[in-house]
Amino acid sequence: MSQPQGFIDKDHPEFVCKLERSLYGLKQAPRAWNARFSSFLLSLGFTSSYADHSLYVKRDGPSLVVLLLYVDDIILSGDDDVHVQSVISQLTREFDMKDLGVLHYFLGMQIEYQPQGLLVHQSKYIRDLLHKVHMFDSKPCTTPCHPNQKLLNHGSPPFHDPGLYRSIVGALQYLTFTRPDIAYSVNQVCQFMHSPLDSHFVAVKRILRYLKGSLHLGLCFQPGNLDIRAYTDADWAGDPNDRRSTIGFVVFLGDNPISWSSKKQHTVSRSSTEAEYRAMATTTAEVVWIQQLLQDLSLSPSTTPLLHCDNISAMALATNPILHSKAKHIEIDCHFVRERVQQGTIMLQFVNSSEQFADILTKGLCFPLFSSHCNNLMLANAQHNIEGEC
Template sequence: MTGTILGTYRTKFNSDGTVARYKARLVAQGNQQEYGLDYQDTFSPVAKLPTIRILFTIALFYKWSVQQLDVANAFLHGDINETVYMRQPKGFEVASNPNHLGFTQSQADPSLLTLHRDSVHLYLLVYVDDILLTGNNERAMAELVSKLQSKFALKHLGPANQFLGIKIERTQDKFFLSQTLYAKSIIQMVELHKCNSVANPSYTKLPDSGSDDHAAFDELKYRRIIGSLQYLTLTRPDIAYVVNALSQHMHKPAPTHSVMLKKLLRYIQGSLDFGLPITRSTLTLKTYSDADWASDPDTRKSTSGFCTFLGNTLVSWTVKKQNTVSRSSTESEYRALASATADIIWIKRLLSDFGVLHSQPLDLYCDNMSTIALANNPIFHARTKHIEIDQRFVRDHIQNKNIRLLPISTVDQVADIFTKPLTTPRFKLLRNKLTIAPNVQLEGAC
């Protein structure tokens, strides 16, 4: 074995407190972990969620099948009787076959492994012990699965139909990703399965904290619900803003937050069958960026929101409270724009691993004309020194023709749904533009 090899031990308990079993774990070259900080943590390859959506989008575009593999626990906890090289030692590389199976790691997402050999292109995505495999050659995919099964305890689950608790429904020109059963379990947990549903998950005006005496959740249950809802946002970006807002009060939720949470749960109850469709269109990238200036009444920090479409498919979105207070709406918009630029450049780099190249500038939409003017202005002003890094970052990508900053009306700004509470008609309009709906034929997509 190479490097520092350590063993750590952990006791696993049953729900009644009795010892279930003693677990021993091998820590390979893990001497950077600190006791009391992250010594008990385990680290596994975890694919980025946009990468998963992008893989399905590209597979659908080229009409490839997506296969699912699962590494059995017997392999994960098996006895090791052989010499194990946690990192290939220097001097043992085979010059003619340095990567053995031929796969290389993506620089954008290390959990994505790609193989390009002659006309064969295979893509393997790893999320701990769950694996997605797609490519343009069914025979090569079958041979790869056979080779892996000969070395590891690996289950071939066939076409992907459930991944990370997400149900995957496939038709000829569409994947549909949903978490209906998971959403139902959350509603059952809070005993709201008989409640009246609502059409909007948020309040445009904060409710009176005493308006519903039965809405209060204790702190422990509040945190548990919010944690569950954060996972639900994997296929439900329509609730991302409200979940983010409520997550900021997990340390000490007020009665008002419980009222807001109950309304969100009532909205979910009425939209259990909603999900995220992946449709076959083009592989053109476009991003929408927005910000709500000084929206937090306690800290006066702004909220950034942006989303990226690959063709008509929503593949990435973010809702985040900005780290610092902005002194103007232009400044808050610019901070959001810099984050959106970083995201779309990362996605462009990831797509290149799939052989999808974008030689033309990528479209980035913003509804603040002052921000657009500032981004295109080659003259640096002292009044913008406090956002100099963001300004130069965006402007460099504009000058290098990586992005193209375009104006858009506030009415058509899709990212508005990620930055603030909206009226019900406005919320439904933007939800439709996000393509979030039940699994039926969709109209009016972006």
């Protein structure tokens, strides 16, 4: 490290400082902190999850303690209060930590405890964002985008403040952690970060207006079975700029959505079957990851994961042992999904397009259908504010 200003050695100005320990703010500090904290957890009997290296699990007989680490913010839970308090005491003796009690607020997400389960939302984050962009008094709208909206990379003047555009869109990306209903719209505006147009900023303002009207919406998690259900869909050649397809999926654990995505494929698909099949492969990989995560938590679903798809041709391709010549260019995806089907680790089931929950992640929908899918995704209204919220 260079010698700090005001403390430069006059005899050896070219010398540098040798750090005996990492300091906050240096590039290597987070890595050193993580290594230090991880090694201590391992000494307490925790094991790192294979699915998520920020997740640590400790089994002590029939009891289970789970610790989730994000830099220096920690969530600690378990099925035995005595073992949880023991871990808290050990961590407090080793590190300068503060026990904040029952989880109510974590990284911008608010957690409410209701009779029917947990409600996770970001109403305070949304309110702060609307105040920041001076749109808190804007007129609400019922959907985050127009039905079948497609943004173009031409036909409109460049937006005058690209930095503002990137700042707002980046904040909206973080909102998709608890708001799958805006995932598709945010994915659309994210594709023009490098050179936004006025029409793109109009689309961003519509998302903000929708958030104004749905300020307290959040995900409701209710107790139930651990069966995995996944819905996958693709909007073939839906992007008019490069004709790439948009894929979307949502994975349910019981009746609770736990993973979702809306993104554009990296290559152009030559048919709707190929687009749907690539979406199926992406969803299958996510289901396999969730299975590993549940295994690390000593949880096991009672049934085989079910993958719902509304394309019969893609389903036939997944079960057909003969690889057709027209599908050789997606051979890797074919083998991946087909092996999972043959092993019995995943089952395929056809679903009508009207009941395709992932539809909300691939295209803009009219209000009645959009509202129906929001209900399917267990979106509910928050009723209370956290202490100190303004």
